Amino acid sequence: MSGSATLLARLRARRRPPGGQRFGRRPERPAPAGEFNRRLLAPMVLGSVLNPINSSMIAVALVPVGIAFGAPPAETAWLVTALYLATAVGQPVLGRLVDDYGPRRLYLAGTALVGLAGLLGALAPSLGLLVAARVLLGLGTSAAYPAAMHLTRSEAERTGRSSPTGVLTALAVAGQTVAVIGPTFGGLLIGLGGWRTVFAVNVPLSLTCLALGLSRLPAAAPRRNRGDRLDHTGIALFAALLLTLMLFVMKPGTARWYLPVLTVLAAAGFAVRETRTRTPFIDLRALARNRPLVATYLRQVLGNTGTYAFLYGYTQWLEEGRGLGAATAGLVLLPLSLTGLAVSAVTGRSPAVRGKLVAGSVFQMAAAAALLLLDPASPVVLLVAVGLLAGVPQGLTGLGNQAALYHQADPAAIASAAGLLRTFMYLGAMAASAANAAYFPHGATTGGLHHLALFMLGGAGLLFLVVLPDRSLGRVGAAARRRN
Structure with missing residues (x-):
């Protein structure tokens, strides 16, 4: 019996993947030296899009949810607000935990929470529990993007490549793509199974992320010392x-x-x-010494204030001020999103950062100025052209800020720095929402649109003034070109 037991133990040991991991059909093969481990891309990209898809899908579910629970728009709006607030707080917190305990643990915990939140939302008997599900979704989806940035940095250190522009571009383009198709995808789900499917879809997404994370993400020893406390x-x-x-x-x-x-x-x-x-939690002294990173956070707020102000305000004016139907307005805005994706894909592999941000601020000023030309009789061709113009900064500014942060942040704190970048993005979105409420107090009139355009023009001009004298951005791109 002892000989048989020994033989059985040896056979089990041979079949077990290295590192004691039992998950996966075959042992993890190390990536070739000097090449990014492409097996990481699927969990990184899929995990990082959980937040934007949940942010955008809910737009088409607000009305049916309100009907189901007899809730007015002021109450169903908390389904949007809850996720924004939870994400704005959760991104830097989860990012700090990723830096301290490694990306695998937080990625798995976060994506598991997404599945539980989706199940809660699918079964919620009241609007209050539905809002709670959105809070959990915000927290759960906050782990994957910082984890992806941490993994990108780790792979760069392993391969010796300082600027993995292809990976950074993939993360940016995936987020933009999902944000674009989110409302359409949500509408299809609601058509198939009602508004609860917008929550239930997170269960298979979560299970897929968990399977990919368990089989592909590397285990990492915690960096935190036992004497340190969160x-x-x-x-x-x-x-x-x-x-x-x-x-x-x-x-x-x-x-x-x-x-x-x-x-x-x-x-x-x-x-x-x-x-x-x-x-x-956030080393303010170190942050104050890192002025280029502070400038990146400021650019993130300014750029996203303009982006979301245009998206919210222009969409509302197309329907109320120009008199287009919702479907027609969506078609008019489609070229905006496609332009943003195309610009990101074309310019993403270039390590130059300053050029992207300068061009993005200039095109944002041009798009804001173009809004001043519109009136209720504007032809559809002009409406589409304005959207095309606004799509260019959408594809440049976010990508440029992400690349700048990657090089400016302390490598040991890259995940928490990336989480803060997302927080400042949501601050810009909230500022844009407040501007739209201020300039459209009684509906989206053409006069209100013109006042919003002047607000956007001022913000874009300030963004240009922040970018233009920042010589550190030029050094970031030059250093990346030399090392690659």
């Missing part, structure tokens, strides 16, 4: 800062005066905490 106080203050700020920006007014006061208090407490604790 800065829970700093995280709580950071969350309070973002929540109060975003709640006020979403619906500003004198009756909500207490929100900016709480924001200032939370910001002050956060600054004191992070400059005094031994292991800060």
